[in-house]
Amino acid sequence: MSGEFELIDRITADLEVRDDVLLPVGDDAAVLRLSGDTVVTTDMLIENVHFKRQWSPARAVGRKAVAVNVSDVESMGARPSSVVVALAFPKDLDQAWVAEFEEGVKEECATAGVSLVGGDLSSAAIIAVCVTAIGDLEGRRPVTRSGANAGEVVAVCGRLGWSAGGLAVLQRGFRSPKELVAEHLTPTVPYGQGALASAAGATSMLDISDGLLADLGHLVERSDVGIDVETARVEIPEGVERVAAATGKPALGFVLAGGEDHALAATFRNEAVVPAGWTVVGSVNDSGKVTVDGVAWEGSTGWDHFG
Amino acid sequence: MSGEFELIDRITADLEVRDDVLLPVGDDAAVLRLSGDTVVTTDMLIENVHFKRQWSPARAVGRKAVAVNVSDVESMGARPSSVVVALAFPKDLDQAWVAEFEEGVKEECATAGVSLVGGDLSSAAIIAVCVTAIGDLEGRRPVTRSGANAGEVVAVCGRLGWSAGGLAVLQRGFRSPKELVAEHLTPTVPYGQGALASAAGATSMLDISDGLLADLGHLVERSDVGIDVETARVEIPEGVERVAAATGKPALGFVLAGGEDHALAATFRNEAVVPAGWTVVGSVNDSGKVTVDGVAWEGSTGWDHFG
Incomplete structure (x- = not known):
């Protein structure tokens, strides 16, 4: 050596x-x-x-x-x-x-x-x-977790569920769908989108690493708001559908609670200002909690190293 | 947990x-x-x-x-x-x-x-x-390893040899001299002295972590100069003398080549501008190497994780 x-x-x-x-x-x-x-x-x-x-x-x-x-x-x-x-x-x-x-x-x-x-x-x-x-920050103010307000929209940018799908594949001893495994090994971070979202007026933002719902929970807590995710607006990637079918787990679980996505979630005043490349998946309210189609999520929400 | x-x-x-x-x-x-x-x-x-x-x-x-x-x-x-x-x-x-x-x-x-x-x-x-x-940097220019010039003086600030002496004590299964052991476990960094030296016109500076001579070697290489250390100007702490006597190793070796000191070494145009709290230990020349009282050092010089 x-x-x-x-x-x-x-x-x-x-x-x-x-x-x-x-x-x-x-x-x-x-x-x-x-x-x-x-x-x-x-x-x-x-x-x-x-x-x-x-x-x-x-x-x-x-x-x-x-x-x-x-x-x-x-x-x-x-x-x-x-x-x-x-x-x-x-x-x-x-x-x-x-x-x-x-x-x-x-x-x-x-x-x-x-x-x-x-x-x-x-x-x-x-x-x-x-x-x-x-x-x-190039003269901009930081976009924190505490700036969301009821009435705003929640949007995401990046790949949700791919990493968790890839991990499930690896845990079963398989190597495909390859794109999910690759995403688990190296997340595709939407570089440049953070500054863009800030310039577009994002009121709050965070990295999705513990799973979308768990991380939106951090926004809710810090901003003292509630968030409802509308599943009809959440895209289920084809590879995730395949892993869900093979493992018998709900596809939505990978996307909403998978973890290690390293996508971005942000809130914007309204849908009109959301930048291209971002997908609106829900709205901010004053319920004090994260809901999915108006009700509590029954599945797991993110992971904890020492849990 | x-x-x-x-x-x-x-x-x-x-x-x-x-x-x-x-x-x-x-x-x-x-x-x-x-x-x-x-x-x-x-x-x-x-x-x-x-x-x-x-x-x-x-x-x-x-x-x-x-x-x-x-x-x-x-x-x-x-x-x-x-x-x-x-x-x-x-x-x-x-x-x-x-x-x-x-x-x-x-x-x-x-x-x-x-x-x-x-x-x-x-x-x-x-x-x-x-x-x-x-x-x-508060508007100051960084003080690098590459600014030393022949004719300048070399000064140090902090505790040299204490940490290596403490390590030698621990390795022999002892716990004293306590002040050396404590220094090995937590170095006493001369906080504030870096900015002071910069304001006083230090032409080059570095942290002594591999041992004084090894680190002065980095200065010599990066500044394309030579450095001579005068042992008559190097203080041998009393605790280091005791460890040297107990281990049969030369006290000067701990001070010049001990390592993990986390003291500072810097060069200054002349002795008059060296700040209080710093000790001049040598001079900058154009020999291209580090010498001790004009000759090459025969002992070890610093350590290497993968050597």
Whole structure:
């Protein structure tokens, strides 16, 4: 295994950074010149908790670690700027794993439009990845979870149910529908839509990571409102229908309560201002709870690491 | 074990934040309003690699995780602003460990003058901590590793050799000199000195984490200069003398090549501008290497995780 400094040199040799990076990787810290307020969020991915090596190629782990963090920056209405990536792994891990992880990180950074500006390498008994993402509000105010008002509409942007469908497939030992499995391994974050929604006047917004209903529950709590989701407006992807049929679970459950979607949910004053690419799925009321077609949801709602 | 959301609620219940935090913990991301460029750095602490549970109380792990990151912000000449802390731990870990870790994080944040603005909790087979620290350059230019010039002086601020001495003590199964062991478990970072050195005209600066000589080697390489350390100007702490006598290792080795000091080293145009609290230990020349009293150092120089 090559030494820590050699490995860092290799990883950082061909890094390209955006104009807002004054000082890239290579010093004690990176320096960014942002035009507005600074958004910061962090998330860890742990082997055998968030991913399994036999299911997730290293490249997918690298991509997902960046994606799930940048998604949180998007949900504040900010432009994603940069990430720092800390990686710990066993000393006997195949070097190819680290190289592919690194490619995945760079690939997702390019897709998201962010610069990789720092990191840390360490040994550990398991693989642990921690990414922190920085965003630039560019003069806009942050779009929080607490700005929703009764009478507004709820819209989503991104893929709901795909990731949970993919996980169900993997858990049964299968690999298809491939598009759902791929989505579970690396979510397709709707990059750029957070800033667009903010500019369109989104009153509240958040990243859907615990499942749509669970996360709308956070909006309801923080905004002191209620939300009703209309199932007639919720699209059920064809792949999710197939997984639902194969597993005997309701398709709607994957979409409403699946988790790890890393789509965006936001509220807007009315349907007319909702940007293209967003789908209205419900409305804000004053019931104090999340309902589905007017009644409480009977299925599960999201997941909890320590539940 | 309480659920993830309950635990987060408990940790964030009594958080105080500084004026530069527009949006604290509780949304998808935190928002900071900095007055200058944004500094960002990240570091992981892994159980059985960076700390051992039988040596480090949870409080010390929490403090150290914050300290080593803020030290990197200091070394850019920035004012430390905020940290985000990701923690992964085994499901069966004693709840008291998490509570004490959390106290340590908050304690060190208070000492460093930074706000805890976000985090992530996860389960894992081992304890893994990842902290990202954010700094505000407040209109100053970053002080990098590449600005040193021949003819300047090299000065240090902080405690050299204490941490390595403490580690040697622990490795032999002892607990004293207590002040060295304490320093190994939680380094005493010279908070505020980075910005002070920058204002005094420091031409280059870095955090001493791999050992003084190894880190000065980074300065030499990046600034394309040479550095000579004069041992007559290097203070040997009394505790380090005692450990050296007990272990039969040269005391100077702990101070020059110990590692994990988290002190600061900087170069200044001349001795007259070096701020109070800093000690001149050598000079910058054009030799292209680090020497000690004019000759190459024969002992070890720093450590490498994957060496």
